[in-house]
Amino acid sequence: MDVTAIIQGRMGSTRLPGKIMKPLCGKPVLAHLIERVSQARLIDGIVIATTELPEDDAIARLAEDLGARCYRGSAGDVLARYCGAIRRYGLTGAIVRITSDCPLYDPFAADAAIRFFLMNGYDIVTNAGSRPEQRTYPRGLDTEIFPAALLEDACEKAAAPHQREHVTPYIYETSQKAYYYRNKTDLSRHRWTLDTQEDWEFVSAVYERLYRGSHDFYCADVVRLLDAHPEIFEINSRVEQKALA
Numbered sequence: 710m711d712v713t714a715i716i717q718g719r720m721g722s723t724r725l726p727g728k729i730m731k732p733l734c735g736k737p738v739l740a741h742l743i744e745r746v747s748q749a750r751l752i753d754g755i756v757i758a759t760t761e762l763p764e765d766d767a768i769a770r771l772a773e774d775l776g777a778r779c780y781r782g783s784a785g786d787v788l789a790r791y792c793g794a795i796r797r798y799g800l801t802g803a804i805v806r807i808t809s810d811c812p813l814y815d816p817f818a819a820d821a822a823i824r825f826f827l828m829n830g831y832d833i834v835t836n837a838g839s840r841p842e843q844r845t846y847p848r849g850l851d852t853e854i855f856p857a858a859l860l861e862d863a864c865e866k867a868a869a870p871h872q873r874e875h876v877t878p879y880i881y882e883t884s885q886k887a888y889y890y891r892n893k894t895d896l897s898r899h900r901w902t903l904d905t906q907e908d909w910e911f912v913s914a915v916y917e918r919l920y921r922g923s924h925d926f927y928c929a930d931v932v933r934l935l936d937a938h939p940e941i942f943e944i945n946s947r948v949e950q951k952a953l954a
Contacts, residue, residue: 717806717808746814782794804855
C-alpha cells in the first residue's frame with residue numbers, strides 16, 4: 710500500500726501569522742518539516758495542501774522548489790482540501806495527516822505508527838487524536854494515518870463545521886476502529902508545536918543548539934537537551950493549546 714503524507718499549511722494564523730515561512734536557521738520552517746518528513750522510510754511521497762489565497766503563493770513556490778507536490782483548495786474547509794489533493798494526485802493508499810507547524814517532527818515516530826497501521830485493520834491510527842488523555846508523544850509530533858477511501862467518505866458525509874475544519878473528527882466520531890498509538894514513555898507534557906511567540910522562541914532555542922545544517926536530531930535528542938536545560942522547556946510550558954471548535 711502506498712503511503713502519502715499530506716501536510717496542511719497556510720500563512721494565516723491568528724496567534725503567529727506567517728509562522729510556517731518564518732526563517733529558522735537559514736530556511737523556512739516548512740522546508741525543515743519537509744526534510745524531516747522525507748526521512749520517514751515508510752512515506753512514499755509528500756503533498757503540501759495549502760489554500761488558493763494569494764498570500765499562500767509563497768507556500769506553493771516553496772513546495773515546487775523542494776520537489777513536493779502541492780494542492781491548493783479551500784481555506785476554511787480543510788477536509789475538502791485534503792480530498793481535493795487525494796483526487797488530484799490519484800491517491801488510493803494510506804494518507805498520513807501532518808500539520809505544517811511541527812518543525813521538530815520525528816520521522817522515526819511516524820514510521821512506528823505507520824507500520825502499526827499497515828499491519829493491523831484499524832480505520833485510523835494516531836499518536837495524537839481527539840482524546841488528550843491518550844496522548845503520550847510531545848505535541849508537535851502529531852501523526853494520523855487512515856485510508857484515502859475513508860477520508861473520501863468523510864468528505865461526502867461530514868457536515869459539522871469542526872468536522873470540515875479539522876479533517877478527521879468525523880472519522881473518530883463514527884468509527885469503532887480508532888487506535889491511539891502510545892510511546893513507551895509519557896512525553897505528553899512537552900510542547901514542540903509552533904503556534905505562539907513563546908513556541909517560536911522555544912523552537913529557535915532548540916534549533917540553535919541541535920541543528921548543524923542537517924536533520925540528525927530527533928525526539929530523544931530533544932528530550933535530553935531539555936532535561937539538561939530546563940529553562941528551554943519553560944519557555945512555552947504555560948502556553949494553552951487551542952481547543953477544537
